Amino acid sequence: MKTQVCIIGGGPSGLLLSQLLHLKGIDTIVLERQSRDYVLSRIRAGVLEHGFTELMREAECGARMDEEGEIHEGFFISDHEDLLRVDLHKFSGGQTVTVYGQTEVTRDLYEARDRMDGTVIHNVEDVVLHDLTSDRPHVTYRAGDETLRIDCDYVVGADGYHGVSRKSIPKDVLKEYEKVYPFGWLGVLSRTKPVSPELIYARHERGFALCSMRSQVLSRYYVQVPLTDKVEDWSDDAFWTELQRRLPSEVAGQLETGPSIEKSIAPLRGYVAEPMRYGNLFLAGDAAHIVPPTGAKGLNSAASDIHYLYHGLLGHYRDGDDSGLEGYSEKALARVWKAQRFSWWMTQLLHTFPDTIAYDRRMQDTELAYLFSSEAAQRSLAENYVGLPF
Ligand code: APR
Numbered sequence: 001m002k003t004q005v006c007i008i009g010g011g012p013s014g015l016l017l018s019q020l021l022h023l024k025g026i027d028t029i030v031l032e033r034q035s036r037d038y039v040l041s042r043i044r045a046g047v048l049e050h051g052f053t054e055l056m057r058e059a060e061c062g063a064r065m066d067e068e069g070e071i072h073e074g075f076f077i078s079d080h081e082d083l084l085r086v087d088l089h090k091f092s093g094g095q096t097v098t099v100y101g102q103t104e105v106t107r108d109l110y111e112a113r114d115r116m117d118g119t120v121i122h123n124v125e126d127v128v129l130h131d132l133t134s135d136r137p138h139v140t141y142r143a144g145d146e147t148l149r150i151d152c153d154y155v156v157g158a159d160g161y162h163g164v165s166r167k168s169i170p171k172d173v174l175k176e177y178e179k180v181y182p183f184g185w186l187g188v189l190s191r192t193k194p195v196s197p198e199l200i201y202a203r204h205e206r207g208f209a210l211c212s213m214r215s216q217v218l219s220r221y222y223v224q225v226p227l228t229d230k231v232e233d234w235s236d237d238a239f240w241t242e243l244q245r246r247l248p249s250e251v252a253g254q255l256e257t258g259p260s261i262e263k264s265i266a267p268l269r270g271y272v273a274e275p276m277r278y279g280n281l282f283l284a285g286d287a288a289h290i291v292p293p294t295g296a297k298g299l300n301s302a303a304s305d306i307h308y309l310y311h312g313l314l315g316h317y318r319d320g321d322d323s324g325l326e327g328y329s330e331k332a333l334a335r336v337w338k339a340q341r342f343s344w345w346m347t348q349l350l351h352t353f354p355d356t357i358a359y360d361r362r363m364q365d366t367e368l369a370y371l372f373s374s375e376a377a378q379r380s381l382a383e384n385y386v387g388l389p390f
């Protein structure tokens with residue numbers, strides 16, 4: 001097979017890029033290791049920045065998001081009994097975020113690729129990237145007993161943190177930065193009315209908690225747990241009791257509980273790989289960087305990569321101008337690090353760290369007290385939460 005851009009990974013990053021390029025007449029093939037059902041069964045975060053929603057509209061995939069997504073003009077931070085509303089709209093010059101699940105985003109992107117007869121090949125095995133530093137790279141994969149080959153101009157590694165693309169870059173070229181947090185988030189999805197119309201990020205000495213949602217009838221909640229905990233350790237009752245303890249009592253009293261329809265534990269990690277280009281391979285999204293979920297920057301960081309890469313490829317194919325591709329890694333990383341900084345800041349502000357020293361605990365108290373009392377601090381939080389410009 002032959003294509004212009006071979007995209008490894010059919011998650012939101014790969015699909016969005018494929019869709020955007022298709023609309024400009026640039027041919028792509030997407031290779032995905034899993035089945036579509038598997039990809040669409042993964043529950044991920046659900047807060048979209050303006051820049052991401054704009055890209056979805058540009059990709060002609062925004063209709064359902066615009067209809068069913070909820071616009072949020074603010075969110076809450078609680079500290080035991082104290083509750084602060086961060087007015088995103090007021091402090092970010094009128095910007096907002098859209099609450100719409102990543103699973104739905106992915107579903108919309110698959111539907112658009114189908115509509116336009118895009119090539120997305122599922123269940124591929126043993127993907128290998130070849131000749132990345134030549135101007136004729138190619139990709140091979142296995143389907144059953146057959147090995148197939150795709151010749152292309154460029155390879156895009158959008159195959160997530162565990163993908164093969166980043167691992168195809170020689171070790172002496174790649175510099176990795178990583179911070180592993182000593183806790184995880186236990187998440188529960190339930191068919192219940194959200195406890196609050198806007199998200200609540202709760203700090204508590206027993207550990208962090210988050211009240212989020214997918215719609216007004218579908219709630220998503222999280223509690224911080226030790227890394228040693230297993231999902232089986234947590235009955236639904238134990239989860240609801242723990243969540244209630246970590247919320248201000250007036251909020252906890254309103255909590256509607258019900259059976260969980262999904263329950264999982266995710267570890268928290270910050271990770272960045274540099275550079276994001278090697279020869280004719282470009283990394284995008286989780287393949288190059290991971291953030292802890294506090295602040296909901298995972299998918300939104302992928303969106304800025306896709307924006308830069310899309311414009312870089314467009315420059316090449318449409319105008320014969322390679323400057324966008326040449327500058328891709330540097331430009332993408334500058335924004336990636338800002339999202340890392342924000343996620344790191346929110347994580348250390350709101351979580352209970354085991355073995356922390358008394359001085360650092362006081363510092364966390366003081367940082368939070370400052371945020372609660374200072375409009376300047378809330379403005380900075382709002383600016384980052386709605387998303388820095390691309
Ligand atoms: N070959 C083909 N596909 C692969 C391979 C491989 N060797 N390895 C992984 N994949 C697929 C995965 O099955 C997955 O569907 O690549 C896809 C990568 O998707 P995501 O992990 O969702 O990553 P990305 O598309 O960059 O999405 C951005 O931001 O923080 C996050 O949770 C957020 O998933 C979201 C991400």
Ligand code: PHB
Pocket residue numbers: 044045046047199210212213220293294295296297
């Ligand atoms: C979610 O709804 O799953 C969610 C929302 C906000 C976050 C993280 C996760 O910061």
